[in-house]
Structures are given as structure tokens and as C-alpha cells.
Amino acid sequence: MDRLRALNRADLPDRAAALVGVLAFGLGLVAVVGPNxxxxxxxxxxxxxxxVLHVEPYSPARRDGFEEGMIVVRLGGYDLVRLPGYEYPExxxxxxxxxxGPVTVDQPTPVALDPGLLSQxxxxxxxxxxxxxETDLAGESxxxxxxxxxxxxxxxxxxxxxLIGAAVALVGAWFxxxxxxxxxxxxxxxxLAVATATPFLARPLAATWSGPFLIAxxxxxxxxxxxxxxxxxxxxxxxxxxxxxxxxSLGAAVAAIxxxxxxxxxxxxxxxxxxxxxxxxxxxxxxxGIAAAVPMRRTPQAASSRGLVASAELGAAGITPLxxxxxxxxxxxxxxxxxxxxxxxxxxxxxxxxxxRLATRATLQxxxxxxxTEAERARVAADIHDDALxxxxxxxxxxxxxxxxxxxxxxxxxxxxxxxxxxxxxLPILDDxxxxxxxxxxxxxxxxxxxxxxxxxxxxxxxxxxxxELAFFRVAQEALGNAVKHGKPPIVVRYxxxxxxxxxxxxxxxxxxxxxxxxxxxxxxxFGLLNMQQRAEGIGAIxxxxxxxxxxxxxxxxxxxx
Numbered sequence: 001m002d003r004l005r006a007l008n009r010a011d012l013p014d015r016a017a018a019l020v021g022v023l024a025f026g027l028g029l030v031a032v033v034g035p036n037x038x039x040x041x042x043x044x045x046x047x048x049x050x051x052v053l054h055v056e057p058y059s060p061a062r063r064d065g066f067e068e069g070m071i072v073v074r075l076g077g078y079d080l081v082r083l084p085g086y087e088y089p090e091x092x093x094x095x096x097x098x099x100x101g102p103v104t105v106d107q108p109t110p111v112a113l114d115p116g117l118l119s120q121x122x123x124x125x126x127x128x129x130x131x132x133x134e135t136d137l138a139g140e141s142x143x144x145x146x147x148x149x150x151x152x153x154x155x156x157x158x159x160x161x162x163l164i165g166a167a168v169a170l171v172g173a174w175f176x177x178x179x180x181x182x183x184x185x186x187x188x189x190x191x192l193a194v195a196t197a198t199p200f201l202a203r204p205l206a207a208t209w210s211g212p213f214l215i216a217x218x219x220x221x222x223x224x225x226x227x228x229x230x231x232x233x234x235x236x237x238x239x240x241x242x243x244x245x246x247x248x249s250l251g252a253a254v255a256a257i258x259x260x261x262x263x264x265x266x267x268x269x270x271x272x273x274x275x276x277x278x279x280x281x282x283x284x285x286x287x288x289g290i291a292a293a294v295p296m297r298r299t300p301q302a303a304s305s306r307g308l309v310a311s312a313e314l315g316a317a318g319i320t321p322l323x324x325x326x327x328x329x330x331x332x333x334x335x336x337x338x339x340x341x342x343x344x345x346x347x348x349x350x351x352x353x354x355x356x357r358l359a360t361r362a363t364l365q366x367x368x369x370x371x372x373t374e375a376e377r378a379r380v381a382a383d384i385h386d387d388a389l390x391x392x393x394x395x396x397x398x399x400x401x402x403x404x405x406x407x408x409x410x411x412x413x414x415x416x417x418x419x420x421x422x423x424x425x426x427l428p429i430l431d432d433x434x435x436x437x438x439x440x441x442x443x444x445x446x447x448x449x450x451x452x453x454x455x456x457x458x459x460x461x462x463x464x465x466x467x468x469e470l471a472f473f474r475v476a477q478e479a480l481g482n483a484v485k486h487g488k489p490p491i492v493v494r495y496x497x498x499x500x501x502x503x504x505x506x507x508x509x510x511x512x513x514x515x516x517x518x519x520x521x522x523x524x525x526x527f528g529l530l531n532m533q534q535r536a537e538g539i540g541a542i543x544x545x546x547x548x549x550x551x552x553x554x555x556x557x558x559x560x561x562x
Contacts, residue, residue, distance in 0.1 A: 013190075013191055013227035013228075013230050013231050014190040014191065014227065016226070016227045017190050017191040017193075017194040017195070017224065017227035017228070018190055018194065020194055020198065020220060020223050020224045020227075021169050021193075021194035021197060021198065021201070021224065023216075023220060024165070024197075024198050024201035024202055024220045024224065025162070025165070025166055025169070025201050027204075027205055027213065027216055027220075028158075028162045028165070028201045028202065028203070028204040028205060029162065029204075031158075031204035031205050031207070031208045031210075031213055032158065032159045032162055032204045034208075038056070038059070038125070039059060039060050039061050039126050039127070039129075039147050040055060040056030040058075040059020040060060040061040040062060041054070041055055041056070041059070041061035041066055041126055041129065041147070042054040042055075043072060043075070043122055043126065043129070044122065045118065045122060048110060049071045049072070049080070049081065049110060050071070050072040050075060050080050050118075050122070051069060051070065051071055051072065052066055052067065052068055052069060052070040052072065052131055053068065054068060055067060055068060057211060058209065058210060058211030058214065059209060060147050060209045061147050063209060064145055064146065064147045065145040066131055066145060066147065067133070069133075069134065070131035070132060070133055070134070070145075071131060071132055071133075071134055071137055072129055072130070072131045073130050073131065073132055073144055074128075074129065074130040074144075074146075075121050075126070075128070075129050075130075076121050076124075076126070076127065076128055076129070077128065078111075078113060078117070078121065079111050080110065080111055080113070081108055081109065081110055081111065081132075081137075082108065082109040082110075082111060083108055083132075083144075084107055084108065108137050126147075128146070128147070129146065129147055130144045130145065130146040131144060131145060131146075132144040132145075157207075158203040158204040158207045159204065161200045161201075161203035161204070162200070162201060162203065162204055164200045164334065165197040165198065165199075165200030165201035165202075165203075166197070166201070168193065168196050168197040168200060168324075169193045169194060169196075169197035169201075170193075172189075172192065172193035172196055172197065173189050173190055173192075173193035173194075176188065176189035176192055176193065177189035177190075181313065181348075182309065182310075182313040184235075184309070184310040184313040184314060185313050185314075185317055187231065187560075187561070188228065188231045188232070188317055190227075191227035191228035191230075191231050192228055192231075192317050192320065192321075194224050194227070194228075195224050195225050195227070195228040195285055195320075195321040195324075196320050196321050196324045197324075198220060198221055198224035198225075198324075199221060199321070199324040199325045199327070200324065200327075201220075202216075202217040202220055202221050205217035205220075215260065215261060217260070218256075218257070218259065218260015218261060218277065219257050219260050219261070221256070221260070221278075221281050221325070222252075222253045222256035222257045222260065222280070222281040222284060223253070223257065225253060225256075225281050225282070225284035225285050225321060226249075226250070226253050226284060228284070228285040228317070228321065229246075229249040229250070229253070229284040229285045229287070229288050230246070230249075230288075232285055232288035232289045232291075232292050232314060232317060232318055233245050233246045233249065233288040233291075233292075234560065235288075235292040235310075235314055235560075236288060236291050236292045237292075237542045237544070237558075241291055242291075245287055245288040245291040246288070248283075248287050249283070249284050249285070249287050249288050250284075252280045252281070252283040252284050252287070253280075253281070253284045255280045256277055256280035256281040256284070259276065259277040259280065260277060278325045278326070281321075281325060282321060282322040282325045282326075285317070285318050285321050286318045286319060286321075286322055287318075288318065289314055289315055289317055289318015289319065290315060290318055292311075292314040292315075292318070293311040293312070293314045293315030293318065294311065294315075312347070316344055319340070320340065320344075323336050323337045323340040324337050388418055392411055392414060392415040392418065393415065395411045396408050396411045396412050396415065399411060430469060430470065430473055434460065434463045434469060435460065435463075435464070435469040435472050435473050435495070435497075435502075436458050436460030436495060436497070438469075438473050439456055439458065439473070439476060439493060439495055440456060440458075442473070442476060442477060442480065443455075443456045443480075443493060446480045446481075446484060446491070449484050450483075450484045450489050450491060451489065452488065452489025452490060452491075453489050453490040453491070454480070454489065454490070454491045454493070455490065455491070455492050455493065456493045456494075456495070457492065457493070457494045457495070458493075458494070458495040458496070459495070459496045459497070459498075460495060460496075460497045461497060461498055462497050462498050462499050463497070464497060464501075464502050464559065464561075467538070467539055468502065468539050468541075468559055471535040471536065471538060471539045471541065471557075471559075472495070472502060472504050472557060472559075474531070474532075474535050475504065475532045475535050475536065475543070475555070475557050476493065476495075476504055476506060478528050478531055478532050479506035479532070479555040480493070480506060481528070482528055482553070482555075483506060483508035483510070483553065486510055486511075486513075486553070487508030487509065487510025487511075487512075487552065487553055488508065488509050488510045489508070489509065490508075490509055491506065491507070491508045491509075492505075492506070492507045492508075493505070493506050494506075500560065500561075501558065501559050501560035501561060502558075502559050503556070503557065503558045503559070504556065504557040504558075505554065505555065505556040505557075506553075506554075506555045506556075507548075507552060507553070507554050507555075508552055508553055509551070509552050510551070510552060510553060511551055511552075512547030512548060512551045512552050512553050513545060513546070513547050513553045514547070515546075515547060529545065532545070532555070532557075536557055539559055540559070541557055541558060541559035542557070542558045542559075543555075543556070543557050544556040544557075544558075
């Protein structure tokens with residue numbers, strides 16, 4: 001049950017991202033294939049003028065400044081009121097003027113249309129209209145506002161963006177999940193694809209000028225960024241930076257959703273700037289992406305070729321949704337998004353891939369060294385067990401038979417010590433039962449040497465891969481040895497393992513390690529620290545060694561599956 005709950009928690013961002021993506025595509029499809037857009041204005045004839053009777057909220061007419069009581073001066077291609085100015089004659093099919101030259105109109109003059117035609121214009125759907133306030137008409141300020149059915153054309157054109165968004169979501173998820181974009185991005189496949197695709201999927205919603213659709217777009221875009229932001233937050237090494245990035249990212253999401261809710265109900269000219277809304281939405285993955293790509297503390301893992309590759313990949317993941325949001329509908333060839341993809345391809349070809357190959361070779365070399373070391377440990381343990389221990393067992397019996405109790409006790413002590421060394425060299429308990437029981441055994445042994453309390457707190461619900469278990473045990477072994485040698489009790493070991501990863505920490509109450517010791521491990525000949533760093537790097541884990549402000553050394557190892 002615990003394993004199932006952990007699995008559900010680990011998959012929650014992916015499921016949430018998939019749900020948002022499906023909703024965005026479904027609503028976008030409804031917006032594209034739905035009925036023609038109503039411009040949202042109702043007209044009537046008062047005997048002298050055609051006036052605006054009602055303007056729907058959120059409608060194009062409301063957004064373009066139409067108000068109840070306005071006088072309609074042009075409707076469906078017909079002039080209803082001649083405004084002061086020059087009227088030029090119409091042209092015939094050959095381009096010649098029909099009638100006399102320009103006519104000067106001195107005052108607003110209603111045009112007498114055929115009653116049947118006027119009734120037809122008022123009864124059918126309005127596809128073009130111009131209107132003016134009555135006060136402006138009387139005050140000789142002849143500035144009119146207009147609407148047209150070009151909104152329908154704009155909405156239909158967004159079907160291309162809907163298809164682009166669907167392609168980005170499907171192809172992007174397949175491409176990233178297969179490891180083609182880098183191993184660091186594989187766990188981000190679904191959130192990254194959805195966050196990048198949603199700006200395109202939401203385009204038809206914004207083009208409807210319909211209140212519910214606008215609100216949906218205002219919510220869906222920031223919501224699509226949240227799963228990616230959470231995934232990127234998990235990749236931040238420093239716990240303090242991780243907390244700040246998570247809070248900032250979620251705060252930006254809440255602010256963007258709030259703006260998306262407020263903006264559609266604002267009157268024309270008073271709405272909040274959509275760029276502010278877009279910038280806040282883009283900040284949701286951008287902030288943790290940059291924080292994950294640029295560690296606040298330099299570590300050997302971050303400086304390695306694998307660390308540089310992972311940093312580049314995580315930074316690109318945080319920036320990509322921003323490029324999708326910044327791609328406005330009028331942009332030719334979907335620039336800057338398409339240009340950004342080109343930059344990624346070129347960078348991967350000439351920079352990231354060579355680093356990745358270098359990291360792979362280094363990893364293989366380390367794996368070979370570790371495998372050879374463990375094989376040699378097992379061989380030495382077997383030799384000691386099959387040779388020296390057997391001889392000591394016979395020696396104990398002979399001494400006991402000869403009545404030399406003191407000599408037998410000394411031989412038995414040496415035998416016990418050699419058995420302990422064999423246990424350190426070869427760990428059948430680790431292979432058979434896992435790192436949790438192996439830590440139980442290790443803590444019991446260390447407690448006898450520490451002369452004080454050594455406590456283990458563990459929650460080992462899931463066994464990591466064998467190489468990860470081995471690395472965790474060896475790091476714990478080295479950290480506990482250092483705690484006994486340089487620190488003092490109480491010593492606390494914490495181990496936690498779930499489907500989402502594993503973590504280990506060892507804390508002691510000694511004076512604490514020097515602040516720059518991890519960085520100077522190689523030049524200072526601190527082979528224990530180097531060994532822990534190499535173990536962590538070999539499994540792609542994060543090792544943190546520091547001194548607590550009040551004293552004491554803290555060693556932490558965190559691993560997440562890639």
C-alpha cells in the first residue's frame with residue numbers, strides 16, 4: 001500500500017499535465033469547429049436612427065467599444081447615416097465615376113433605405129457595423145467604432161495552431177521520453193510536452209472572444225506550467241533553494257491564474273496586460289529550471305561532464321515554454337519558437353552530445369572500476385574465509401585441547417576480527433535483503449566502536465537498483481567511519497526509499513568538517529571524501545557534505561531515477 005501511494009505521488013505531475021493537455025485540446029477543438037461567432041450586439045430602429053439595443057458582455061462588440069444607445073451609421077455594407085464630409089461618387093464596372101463629382105455633406109443626414117431592406121438587415125446576424133455616440137454626433141465629433149466578422153476568420157485561422165500544439169505534445173512527449181533529448185529530461189517528458197504545447201492549444205480559445213473560453217485559456221496556460229515547474233524543482237540540489245524556487249513558482253502560477261480570471265471581465269481598454277499574464281505563466285517553469293541548471297553551490301558532480309550536460313538540459317526545459325508563449329499568432333514561421341528549436345538542435349549537435357558521449361565514457365570507466373573493486377573485495381574475502389579463518393578455527397581447537405585458554409581466546413578474537421573484515425569486504429546481506437537491513441547491521445557494528453548512541457531511522461519501502469544500493473551502503477560506511485574517527489556521538493543515520501528515489505543522511509555531534517574540505521578533497525588527499533563523491537557521481541546522485549553552524553558534520557546523499 002505504501003508503495004502504491006508513493007507511486008501515485010510520483011506520477012501525479014504527469015497525470016495532471018496530461019489532464020490539462022487533453023482539456024486544452026478538447027476546448028480548442030470546440031472553439032475551432034463551433035458555430036460562427038456572434039459579435040454580441042442587438043440593434044433596433046427608433047423611427048429615425050438604427051440604435052444599439054444591447055451589447056453582450058465579453059463580446060467583440062463590447063471589446064471594441066460598442067455601448068447601448070449608440071447610433072449605427074453603417075450596417076452590412078449600407079450607409080445609414082451620412083456624416084459631414086466629402087462623399088465621392090461610386091465607380092462603375094469600368095472604373096468610371098457615376099454621377100457628379102464629390103458632394104459636400106454639411107450635417108449628419110439619415111439615409112432613407114427601403115423598409116424591407118432595413119428590416120432584413122436588422123433581423124439577420126450582424127457581420128459588420130459602425131456606430132457613434134449620439135453626443136458625439138450632436139457635438140460634431142464624428143469618431144465611430146466598428147466591428148466586423150473578421151473575428152470568425154481569425155478564430156478559424158487558429159486551427160493551424162491547434163494542430164501545431166497537438167503535434168508538439170505528442171511528438172515532444174515521444175521524443176523526450178525516449179531519451180533523445182537527454183537522460184535528464186526523460187522524467188519530464190509529459191510535463192514538458194504539455195507545457196510547451198498548451199500556448200498553441202489555447203490560441204483558439206482566446207480567438208473566440210467568448211468569456212468562458214477566455215477564462216478557460218487564462219486558467220489552462222498557467223496550470224499547464226505547474227507540473228513542469230514541480231518536476232524541475234525536484235532537480236534542484238540545494239534544499240533551501242528548492243523551497244524558495246517552489247514557493248516562487250507556485251506564487252507565479254497563482255498570480256497568472258488570477259489575472260486570467262480577471263482579464264476577461266474587464267471592459268475594453270482596462271484589461272490587464274496579457275504580456276504580464278504570459279510572463280507570470282512562463283516564470284512557473286523558468287525559475288526552477290534556471291535554479292536546477294545553475295547550482296548555488298559548486299560541487300564535483302555539477303562540474304563534471306555529466307553535470308554540465310544535465311544543467312544544459314534542465315535549463316532548456318525551463319526556457320522552452322517561454323519561447324512557446326512568446327510566439328504570437330502573427331509571427332511568421334512560428335518565430336521565436338521555431339528559432340529556439342533550431343538553436344537546441346545545433347547546440348545538441350555540437351556541444352551537448354559531445355559532452356554526453358564524454359560523460360558516458362567516464363561513467364563506463366567508473367562502473368568498470370567499481371565492478372573490479374567489488375570483485376577484488378569478494379575474492380579477498382573468500383581467500384580470508386577459506387584459508388586464514390579455517391586455520392584459525394583449527395588453532396583455537398588445538399589450543400583449547402592443550403589447555404591454553406588465554407591463547408585460544410586471543411585466536412578467537414583474531415578470528416572474529418577477520419570475520420568482520422570479510423563482512424565489510426563482501427556483503428551478502430546487501431545482495432539478499434537490501435540496503436535497509438545492511439544499514440541495520442552496519443549501525444550495530446559501528447555502535448560498539450563509537451562508544452555512544454548510533455541511531456538509524458529508516459523507511460525502506462522500495463529497493464533501488466543494486467548499483468544504487470551498493471553506492472548508498474559504501475557512502476554510509478565511509479560517513480560512519482569518519483563520524484567515529486573525527487566526530488562524536490550521538491550519530492544519527494536516516495535512510496528513506498520510495499519509487500521516487502532514495503535519500504541517506506549521516507549526522508554527528510563532533511566539531512564538524514572544514515567548510516572547504518569537499519572542494520579540496522583531491523589536493524588534500526582526503527580519499528574518503530573522494531570515494532563518496534565518486535560513488536555518488538557513478539549513480540547520478542547528489543552528495544552534500546557540510547558543517548552545521550552549531551557544529552557537527554552532515555553527509556547527505558540523494559538519488560532519483562532517471
